[in-house]
Amino acid sequence: MERELSLNYSRCISANPKAAFIRCVSVSAAPLSHMFVTFVSAQQGEVESGTRRKVKRLLSFQRYCHASRLLRGLVPHTPGSLHLLDDDYLGQAAHMLSKVGTWNFDIFLFDRLTNGNSLVTLMCHLFNVCGLIHHFQLDMVKLHRFLGMVQEDYHSQNPYHNAVHAADVTQAMYCYLKEPKLAEQLSPLDVFLGLMAAAAHDVDHPGVNQPFLIKTRHHLASLYQNTSVLESHHWRSTVGMLRESGLLSHLPADISQDMEQQLGSLILATDISRQNEFLLTFREHLDNQDLDLQLASHRHFMLQIALKCADICNPCRVWELSRQWSERVCEEFYRQGDLERKFDLEISPLCNQQADSVPAIQIGFISYIVEPLFEEWHRFTEPSLLSQTMMGHLHKNKARWSCLRCAHTPSDVQAHSHADEPNPKGGGGEGENIP
Numbered sequence: 001m002e003r004e005l006s007l008n009y010s011r012c013i014s015a016n017p018k019a020a021f022i023r024c025v026s027v028s029a030a031p032l033s034h035m036f037v038t039f040v041s042a043q044q045g046e047v048e049s050g051t052r053r054k055v056k057r058l059l060s061f062q063r064y065c066h067a068s069r070l071l072r073g074l075v076p077h078t079p080g081s082l083h084l085l086d087d088d089y090l091g092q093a094a095h096m097l098s099k100v101g102t103w104n105f106d107i108f109l110f111d112r113l114t115n116g117n118s119l120v121t122l123m124c125h126l127f128n129v130c131g132l133i134h135h136f137q138l139d140m141v142k143l144h145r146f147l148g149m150v151q152e153d154y155h156s157q158n159p160y161h162n163a164v165h166a167a168d169v170t171q172a173m174y175c176y177l178k179e180p181k182l183a184e185q186l187s188p189l190d191v192f193l194g195l196m197a198a199a200a201h202d203v204d205h206p207g208v209n210q211p212f213l214i215k216t217r218h219h220l221a222s223l224y225q226n227t228s229v230l231e232s233h234h235w236r237s238t239v240g241m242l243r244e245s246g247l248l249s250h251l252p253a254d255i256s257q258d259m260e261q262q263l264g265s266l267i268l269a270t271d272i273s274r275q276n277e278f279l280l281t282f283r284e285h286l287d288n289q290d291l292d293l294q295l296a297s298h299r300h301f302m303l304q305i306a307l308k309c310a311d312i313c314n315p316c317r318v319w320e321l322s323r324q325w326s327e328r329v330c331e332e333f334y335r336q337g338d339l340e341r342k343f344d345l346e347i348s349p350l351c352n353q354q355a356d357s358v359p360a361i362q363i364g365f366i367s368y369i370v371e372p373l374f375e376e377w378h379r380f381t382e383p384s385l386l387s388q389t390m391m392g393h394l395h396k397n398k399a400r401w402s403c404l405r406c407a408h409t410p411s412d413v414q415a416h417s418h419a420d421e422p423n424p425k426g427g428g429g430e431g432e433n434i435p
């Protein structure tokens with residue numbers, strides 16, 4: 001069993017395991033047709049004419065799902081949806097807002113209490129408590145409209161890359177911006193950009209990775225020349241929504257353009273294929289002790305690092321939250337694998353449910369991506385209380401996945417995971433998944 005799993009994993013972890021893992025989640029290509037459009041249509045149960053399909057391809061992945069763009073940003077009034085929440089729920093959500101900025105904040109619970117509006121609610125709260133609305137003289141109606149558009153452009157059908165992930169990354173980013181080492185040096189513009197980039201960093205994510213877009217010859221892959229395709233799309237979509245909402249229209253053009261560029265630089269830094277580039281630069285700065293946070297360029301670099309940490313911090317969370325994110329991201333990988341199998345494409349690394357178990361994927365992710373970055377972050381914070389907490393969870397979670405990998409076949413792990421689901425708070429004891 002163990003041998004079988006390690007053989008499967010070794011298919012993508014060869015001479016250079018770190019590079020191989022990054023390759024697994026970011027590279028590879030083989031030409032085919034416009035499978036992606038069929039995929040999206042099939043997902044939404046739509047039967048569409050060729051013409052309409054062509055028109056849709058020119059728009060965002062998500063946007064064409066909505067009949068009228070004029071209504072975007074408003075709460076949808078679909079029959080059966082609960083848009084008038086019980087006072088108890090609103091009271092609990094408001095109470096949870098007082099805990100924003102603490103590491104074990106349960107974003108899944110917060111999303112339920114806000115009826116799926118966690119991203120908008122969280123961002124409005126953070127902009128308020130950080131004084132950004134006052135500082136940048138933001139129009140609340142425009143801000144709400146912009147945030148509504150961003151939240152709506154996330155795909156709720158994605159198990160992982162959805163608005164809850166964006167809210168979770170934003171909450172984590174806020175925790176990092178509060179780190180004493182950073183907080184004293186950051187300007188209101190830094191905080192504004194950090195939170196905005198976190199909220200929008202995966203907007204309109206299609207639930208498949210870049211290699212899939214390349215091998216199905218999606219038009220975005222050629223538009224961005226097969227480089228940071230998704231990240232470029234997240235950024236350009238954000239700029240489009242900023243301009244459409246007019247949120248920054250009261251600022252001088254050179255200022256708002258600079259903000260758009262900086263947002264791009266932050267969002268593009270989340271491209272996992274650039275992990276080594278950032279890690280090496282970060283390590284070098286720490287070795288040379290030459291980070292000068294009085295310099296705007298160094299603060300920007302640290303915002304990039306903070307956003308990268310926030311984006312992959314799931315294994316640093318308490319087990320019950322961490323496990324849910326792990327299962328969600330693997331579910332998204334497996335869906336891509338199923339789609340590739342269906343259309344007779346080569347199944348991407350980590351996307352084969354029969355071969356790539358959740359524990360094996362998580363151990364690779366933690367070992368080659370998460371640990372190296374967080375070890376440097378730990379060093380940067382000298383180390384802070386939060387950093388020590390995160391490293392503690394990271395080591396425990398890795399050990400736990402190792403136990404699960406040793407003990408279960410992939411199908412056993414899946415069955416076990418689903419058996420845990422009826423308890424939304426994950427109230428099981430520490431030893432529940434350890435045989």
Ligand SMILES: [Zn+2]
Pocket residue numbers: 165169201202311
């Ligand atoms: Zn992300």
